Amino acid sequence: MLVFMKRLSCNFFFLCTVICLSLLISCHRSNVVASVNDDKLFTLKYGNFEDELNLFNLSQAGTINTYMTMRDGFFYIANGESKKIMELNSYGDLLSLYYNEDLTRNPSLAQDNGENSTKKAVVYPFNTLGPIAVDSKKHLYAVDTLPLERQERDLDKRLLLSHAVLRFDSNGTFIDYLGQQGPGGTPFPFIKNMYTTMLNELVVVCTTNEGPVVYWFGENGFLLYTVPFTAETVPNPYKDSVEDSVYISIENVVPDLVSHKLYVKIDYFANTLDPALKVQSGVDYQHTLLCPLDVTTGHYETPLEIPPYEASVAEGLSNEVYLLPYDFLGVTESGWFFFYTPTEKGFQVQMVQPNGQRILKRGLSAKHSDILYYAISLDEEGIISALFIKNERAEVDWWRTDSLVASFMNN
Numbered sequence: 001m002l003v004f005m006k007r008l009s010c011n012f013f014f015l016c017t018v019i020c021l022s023l024l025i026s027c028h029r030s031n032v033v034a035s036v037n038d039d040k041l042f043t044l045k046y047g048n049f050e051d052e053l054n055l056f057n058l059s060q061a062g063t064i065n066t067y068m069t070m071r072d073g074f075f076y077i078a079n080g081e082s083k084k085i086m087e088l089n090s091y092g093d094l095l096s097l098y099y100n101e102d103l104t105r106n107p108s109l110a111q112d113n114g115e116n117s118t119k120k121a122v123v124y125p126f127n128t129l130g131p132i133a134v135d136s137k138k139h140l141y142a143v144d145t146l147p148l149e150r151q152e153r154d155l156d157k158r159l160l161l162s163h164a165v166l167r168f169d170s171n172g173t174f175i176d177y178l179g180q181q182g183p184g185g186t187p188f189p190f191i192k193n194m195y196t197t198m199l200n201e202l203v204v205v206c207t208t209n210e211g212p213v214v215y216w217f218g219e220n221g222f223l224l225y226t227v228p229f230t231a232e233t234v235p236n237p238y239k240d241s242v243e244d245s246v247y248i249s250i251e252n253v254v255p256d257l258v259s260h261k262l263y264v265k266i267d268y269f270a271n272t273l274d275p276a277l278k279v280q281s282g283v284d285y286q287h288t289l290l291c292p293l294d295v296t297t298g299h300y301e302t303p304l305e306i307p308p309y310e311a312s313v314a315e316g317l318s319n320e321v322y323l324l325p326y327d328f329l330g331v332t333e334s335g336w337f338f339f340y341t342p343t344e345k346g347f348q349v350q351m352v353q354p355n356g357q358r359i360l361k362r363g364l365s366a367k368h369s370d371i372l373y374y375a376i377s378l379d380e381e382g383i384i385s386a387l388f389i390k391n392e393r394a395e396v397d398w399w400r401t402d403s404l405v406a407s408f409m410n411n
Contacts, residue, residue: 033348035363036399042092044077044394050107051094053394054082068375068387068396071134075396077387078142080129085142092396096172098122098140122172130163135196138170143191144177152187158209161187165194165204167221178202180215182222189213195255198333198380203255212253214262216295225295227262229253234266235291235300245271247283252328256292256335257380263337264291265306265328288325290337290352304356309341309348326350330378336405338378342368347376349384351405358408364399382406 045052055064065080074095075088083103087096097109101123110121130143145162152161164187167175179185188206195203201224204215208228216225231248238246247269254263268286288308292301308323326339335354340347346366352359364384366374373389382402388395 033361033363035365036349036401036404038365038397038399041090041396041398042088044092044396046393048082048104050084050097050099050104050109051086053077053079053389054103055079055389056081064373064389065128065130066373066375066387066389067129067131068385069132069134069377070379070383070385070398071136071138072379074134075385076132076134076140078129078132080126083126083129085126085129085132085140088396094119096120096122098124098126098142098168098172100124100126120172122168122174124166124168124174130191131194133194133196133202135200135202136198137200139175139200140168140172141194141196141202142166142168143194146187150187154189159189161189163188163191163206165191165202176221178204178217178221180223180226182217185223188215195330197255198257205253211250214253214255216255216260225260227293227295229264234264235289235303236268237289238268238270246286251288251325254328254330256331257333260295262293262295263328263331264293265289266291267325285323285325290328304337304352306337306339306352307350307359309350329376329384332378332382332402332405333380334382334405334409336382338382338384338401340364340376340384344368349399349401351382351401353408360404360408362401362404366397 046055048054053066055066067078069076073090077086079086083100085098086094088094094109096119097107099107099121107121109119126144127147128145133141143163144166146164154161165178167178169175176183179187188204190207191204192207193205197203200219202217206213211228211230214227215223218224229250234248234250236248249267249269251265251267256263266289269283270286272282272284285308288306289303290306291303294301306326309326311322311324313320313322324341326341329338329340331337337352339350345363347364349362349364350359370390371388372391375387377385382405383398384401385396385398388397
């Protein structure tokens, strides 16, 4: 097990490198944002049947524990409210059902669960489901909350350790559960997301009071790396100048799909002063860096500056432009980085080439006034898919941004 705790310093050369990369990127930046056509694949009804989602009363405030991921054209939806996981094809046909029999009784899928059946029903006593992931062998990984008597507390770090990762093989057979050290280990703190790599390794990203902590497991489930991140240990180009006036936000950490590398998206903010009163009046966004970390050595590679989203707001007769950071969606097998942000017309996606020389911006249409909740996902080829929770039904869409990236790679 390799744990990185050392403090990383950023000198003047680091800052110059970032500035040069920023200038290089700006040469290839385009203000024209085209749209990508969405394919509305299928819809799901709300209810208690096996092929329906149960989200209780959508008019009431509260957290929705429903997640979705897509792999090889198959969609996996973890519906925490009904304590079940559904596998569906792109037509919306239910292929597999992992369910808690206390909430879903005698599903018809279970009656057809014979030896020659291509469909399967798996009984498991889920509690509160979280993010899910699927590897190339169709092994399913699901975050679940442990019963109260099995939860633990880390008093030193003021953390509740309540999450475990359940593992099922391609036949739906339960293998075991993973904790911090591997099979049967200490429960995790809150799990923000999970990823599987092209080597069928599992990467679990947790949230703590000090910052993200990443647990990287081999295909056999045994721990390879534990990598904690704090504002003090990530790259800071302002460190030797105005450290006290700069705030660091580690927005997301995503693994590379083919190598043991983590991409850390960091947003930097600085104090603003009222020119008249000479006092702090707020905090302004400065810029975003994507910092690659080689987890085998603990060294950061040259960072990549990510251009912000430019939001135009009409104020009277003037038009103000505000710079906002994108959310880091993920990385493809070919190494393209995907970022997105909600807009008035849906979403804007920014796709950045590994070396930063090409940046593609595209609009994804969605009517936010009809959407109560959404889960958005990126697959290894670059297809973006989304689960939209609406008033009367849920809808699954995707955008074939993979063909767009492929065309630029071929050229």
